[in-house]
Amino acid sequence: xxxxxxxxIIAHIDHGxxxxxxxxxxxxxxxxxxxxxxxxxxxxxxxxxxxxxxKSHAIQMEYQxxxxxxxxxxxxxxxxxxxxxxVSRSIAACEGALLVVDATQGIQAQTISNLYLALNxxxxxxxxxxxxxxxxxxxxxxxxxIIDLIGCNREDVLRVSAKTGFGIDQVLEAIxxxxxxxxxxxxxxxxxxxxxxxxxxxxxxIAYFRIMNGTLNTNDHVKxxxxxxxxxxxxxxxxxxxxxxxxxxxxxxxxxIISGIKSSREVKxxxxxxxxxxxxxxxIEGFENVKPMVFAGIxxxxxxxxxxxxxxxxxxxxxxxxxxxxxxxxIALGFGFxxxxxxxxxxxxxxERLDREFDMDVITTVxxxxxxxxxxxxxxxxxxxxxxxxxxxxxxxxxxxxIVAQIISKSEYLGNIMTLCIEKRGVMKNQVYLTSDRVxxxxxxxxxxIVFDFYDKLKSISRGYASFDYHIKGYQPANLVKLDILLNGxxxxxxxxxxxxxxxxxxxxxxxxxLKELIPRQQFDIAIQASIGAKIIARETxxxxxxxxxxxxxxxxxxxxxxxxxxxxxxxxxxxxxGNVEVPQSAFLAVLRLD
Numbered sequence: 001x002x003x004x005x006x007x008x009i010i011a012h013i014d015h016g017x018x019x020x021x022x023x024x025x026x027x028x029x030x031x032x033x034x035x036x037x038x039x040x041x042x043x044x045x046x047x048x049x050x051x052x053x054x055k056s057h058a059i060q061m062e063y064q065x066x067x068x069x070x071x072x073x074x075x076x077x078x079x080x081x082x083x084x085x086x087v088s089r090s091i092a093a094c095e096g097a098l099l100v101v102d103a104t105q106g107i108q109a110q111t112i113s114n115l116y117l118a119l120n121x122x123x124x125x126x127x128x129x130x131x132x133x134x135x136x137x138x139x140x141x142x143x144x145x146i147i148d149l150i151g152c153n154r155e156d157v158l159r160v161s162a163k164t165g166f167g168i169d170q171v172l173e174a175i176x177x178x179x180x181x182x183x184x185x186x187x188x189x190x191x192x193x194x195x196x197x198x199x200x201x202x203x204x205x206i207a208y209f210r211i212m213n214g215t216l217n218t219n220d221h222v223k224x225x226x227x228x229x230x231x232x233x234x235x236x237x238x239x240x241x242x243x244x245x246x247x248x249x250x251x252x253x254x255x256x257i258i259s260g261i262k263s264s265r266e267v268k269x270x271x272x273x274x275x276x277x278x279x280x281x282x283x284i285e286g287f288e289n290v291k292p293m294v295f296a297g298i299x300x301x302x303x304x305x306x307x308x309x310x311x312x313x314x315x316x317x318x319x320x321x322x323x324x325x326x327x328x329x330x331i332a333l334g335f336g337f338x339x340x341x342x343x344x345x346x347x348x349x350x351x352e353r354l355d356r357e358f359d360m361d362v363i364t365t366v367x368x369x370x371x372x373x374x375x376x377x378x379x380x381x382x383x384x385x386x387x388x389x390x391x392x393x394x395x396x397x398x399x400x401x402x403i404v405a406q407i408i409s410k411s412e413y414l415g416n417i418m419t420l421c422i423e424k425r426g427v428m429k430n431q432v433y434l435t436s437d438r439v440x441x442x443x444x445x446x447x448x449x450i451v452f453d454f455y456d457k458l459k460s461i462s463r464g465y466a467s468f469d470y471h472i473k474g475y476q477p478a479n480l481v482k483l484d485i486l487l488n489g490x491x492x493x494x495x496x497x498x499x500x501x502x503x504x505x506x507x508x509x510x511x512x513x514x515l516k517e518l519i520p521r522q523q524f525d526i527a528i529q530a531s532i533g534a535k536i537i538a539r540e541t542x543x544x545x546x547x548x549x550x551x552x553x554x555x556x557x558x559x560x561x562x563x564x565x566x567x568x569x570x571x572x573x574x575x576x577x578x579g580n581v582e583v584p585q586s587a588f589l590a591v592l593r594l595d
Contacts, residue, residue, distance in 0.1 A: 001252045002181045006073045006210065008090050010115055011100035012108035012467065016130040020100060020162040020171075021059075021074060027168050028061035028072065030240065058196065058208050058254055060238045065176050072175060073254040075195065075210075077114070088117050089195040089270045092286055093210035093254065096124040096179030098171070099150070103129050103137035103159075106438065107145045108408060108467035115150070125150055126158065126174045133161040145434060184251030189280040190214030190222070192273040205261040208239065208254070209273055212284060215250040216273075222259070225283040226271040231259035290322045292340025293401065293472065294347055294451050295384040297328060297365035297494065298354075299336030305360065306335045312358035313337060316350065323350060328385065330494045333363060338385055341367075344451060365494050369448045372399040372475055386482050386496040392533050398498075399475040401447040404429070407458070409466035411439045416461040424449035425500065444473065448498070483508055485515070486529040509538040516540040524572050544572065 011017040061072040077090040091097065097118045101107055118125060127146045132139050143157050158174060160167035192209040200206055216222070220233045235258040237245040249255050261267055269290070272283040300309045310327075317323050324340035341347040347367060354360045371383040374396045383389050383398075405426070409417055411433070418428065418441065426445035433439050450470070458466050483504050485495040499507055508530030515528050519542050526542040549568050550561045 001184070001186075001250075003068060004071045004073070004182055004252045005096070005175055005179045006075065006094045006182060006252070006254060007096040007098060007175055007179055008075045008077050008094045008118075009098045009100055010077070010111065010118060011130075012102070012105075012111045015100050015102040015105070015108075015111070016162045017076075017100055020098070020128070020130065020160070021076060023162050023165055023168050024072075024074065024172070025059065025061060027165075027172060028063045030059065030061045058239050060240055060254065063172060063176075065173070070176055072172075073210075075254065086196070086269060087114055088286065089193070091118050091121050091123065092270075092284070093193055093195045094121075094123060095182060096126065096175065098175075099125050099127045099146070100130050101128070101142055101146055103132045103139050103142050104134050106138070106142045107149060107434070112149070112408075112440075113406065113469045113471070124179050125152075126171070126178055127152055127156060128158045128160050128171060130160050130162055132159045133164050133166065141435070145438075148434070182252030184211070184213045186213075186215050186250040188213040188251075189278050190216055190273065190275045191280045191284055192216065193284045194224075194267060194269055194271045194273065196269060197267045200258075203258050203260070205263070205267050206243075206256050206258050207261075207267050207273075208256050210254045211249060211251050213251050213280070214275070215248060216257075217248045218245075221276045222257075222273050223276050223279065224267070224271050224273055225280075226268050227266050229261075229266050230276060231261065234258050234260060290342065292322070292324050292342060292370075293447060294341045294343055294367050294369060296339060296341070296347060296367040297330065297333070297336050297385070298325075298339050298351075299330070299333040299363045299365070301361040301363060303334045308358075309337070309354075309360055309362065312354055312360050313339070315358070316353060320350070322346070330365075333365070333494050336363075340370075340384070344455065366497055367451045368498060369401055369451060371401075371478075371480065371498060374399070383498070386498050387493050389482050389498065392482075397477050398480045400478040400480065402444055402473045402476050403447050403450070403470040404473050405443045405445055405450070405468065405470040406440060407443070407466055407468050408434070408438065408440045409462050411437050413462040413466060414439055414441070417441065417458065417466060420454075420457055420461060421445060424454060446476075446478065446500075447472070481532045483511075484531050485511055486527070486531055487519075488527055489529075504532060505537055508532075512538045512540040516542055521545045 009017045009020060058073065058075045061074065063070045063072055075090045075093055077087045099111070099115060101111060115125070127150060129139055129142060129146070131137060139159060143154065146152070146157055147154060158167055158170050160171060191212045191214055193212060194207050194209050196208040198206050216233065216236055218233060218236055221230065222233055223230045235245050236249055236255055237243050238253070238255045243256055246255065257273070270286060272280070274280040298309070298313070300306055313323070313325050317325070322342050325337045327335065328338040329335045339350070341350065344367070351362065351364060354362055368384075368386070373381045373383050373390055375381065375390055375394050376396050377394070381388070381390055389395070405421070407417055421428070421443045424445055426443040428441065428443055430442040431439060455468060458468055479501045480498050481501050481504050483497050483499050484491045486492070495511070512528045512530050519526060519528070521542055521544065523545055525544045528540045528542065529536050530538040549564045553561050553564065
């Protein structure tokens with residue numbers, strides 16, 4: 001055990017985490033020339049294109065140092081805020097972390113939030129300054145930021161260029177000298193932490209674990225504590241580039257277990273594996289069921305594809321246990337699913353994967369968050385969809401989720417950022433100058449305000465410099481109303497939203513104006529109305545297409561023209577009773593991008 005080192009890499013998006021991992025794999029000869037490619041741990045095409053890690057990975061390296069062989073387990077973590085629970089479990093499986101900071105950009109918001117997670121788990125932090133070969137690097141300034149942040153000595157900060165390979169030896173040496181060996185008792189009852197799982201179409205779910213205490217052998221009878229399910233350990237082993245089976249593994253080891261599990265719901269990240277014969281009395285702390293924060297309806301463009309869409313989402317769920325879905329139907333869009341996502345990036349990735357991997361064309365409705373409605377009889381109703389809201393007369397009050405948002409930016413953009421946050425009903429809590437021209441502001445704001453277009457706006461007003469990170473704080477009472485859109489008096493359920501009363505009037509007006517442009521003209525007038533309950537707050541009319549029936553009457557008596565116009569009027573009236581209005585696909589998309 002004394003020669004094992006378990007560590008993870010903490011970095012903001014695009015600070016060179018995957019490149020550093022590649023170089024470590026090369027330096028320890030884990031990869032041969034044939035397997036060598038960029039971002040070797042990012043296996044999904046989507047990850048490579050966007051330069052982000054979506055699924056966390058783990059890989060074992062062997063390294064000879066001063067005559068001894070060391071086993072280094074790199075547990076890779078996703079860098080994005082939506083996947084912070086996965087990050088926390090990966091961090092819990094480690095004893096140390098490499099903190100990678102880009103020398104051209106300095107410290108960003110997500111670096112700080114993941115660093116706090118690592119410090120809470122008492123990890124040994126090794127600060128690394130990456131990209132020092134770039135012309136725009138500011139090594140001395142960024143080094144000062146790192147020293148301010150974690151309070152280390154100047155000589156502790158390693159200057160590295162992951163691209164050219166400069167300084168990689170120092171990193172490996174620091175991992176061996178500074179990161180402590182795992183503690184744990186191989187003879188105690190088995191406790192293994194699951195930090196990730198992947199789906200293999202031939203072998204079922206493969207769970208990745210780190211053994212904290214005890215020993216695990218092939219064909220042992222094991223139990224997953226959170227779900228209470230029992231399995232045979234058909235195969236266990238370590239993770240190189242491919243899986244390498246082992247007969248036995250003990251405390252401190254990181255590896256995988258295959259036990260023929262078919263459903264991803266049975267393997268939860270953060271769960272504890274123990275023996276049935278000699279069970280551990282307590283599970284490893286920190287387990288929680290991942291709760292989706294953003295909800296949206298996903299509908300097939302062609303109604304006949306409903307079953308195909310169900311199959312596609314089920315397959316995606318095998319890969320991604322944090323995706324939650326249930327069937328729902330809408331008058332305007334037919335049958336579809338209400339899906340729960342961890343955040344907006346997660347939602348975008350699921351949409352993209354449905355399109356690429358399953359070739360599914362889907363319509364996504366307006367994303368919203370989960371509200372809690374308290375009724376006058378004392379019940380609490382969880383509302384994922386505006387149509388699920390109880391009647392207005394029965395509601396006592398509604399609560400909505402609030403977040404604490406940390407934004408780090410150049411100080412010249414501070415005014416614009418504060419204006420944006422206050423527009424989104426944010427309340428400023430704190431403001432700290434990290435350096436003379438970098439500032440960190442902390443706001444409390446409703447989650448429902450940021451699911452729309454907050455991130456895009458933040459990036460554009462700060463010219464891409466601001467970095468944003470948030471965590472959920474809890475629920476607070478809110479003055480929310482349900483805004484309905486009516487076409488000829490009929491509500492279109494897919495366009496209804498829950499919105500703050502102060503914003504409802506302007507939003508309803510803008511919706512009506514936008515729909516007026518998009519709905520094609522019919523043979524009769526179409527009234528587009530926005531209503532709160534029975535009260536109409538905005539109205540636009542799409543004028544009817546009219547044939548000029550009086551064109552043939554030139555001269556003569558006025559009563560001839562009037563007779564023809566009366567006849568046309570009757571026809572229009574009859575048509576309005578039978579005619580229905582189709583809302584085009586573009587209208588749903590336009591509502592998402594109202595600005």
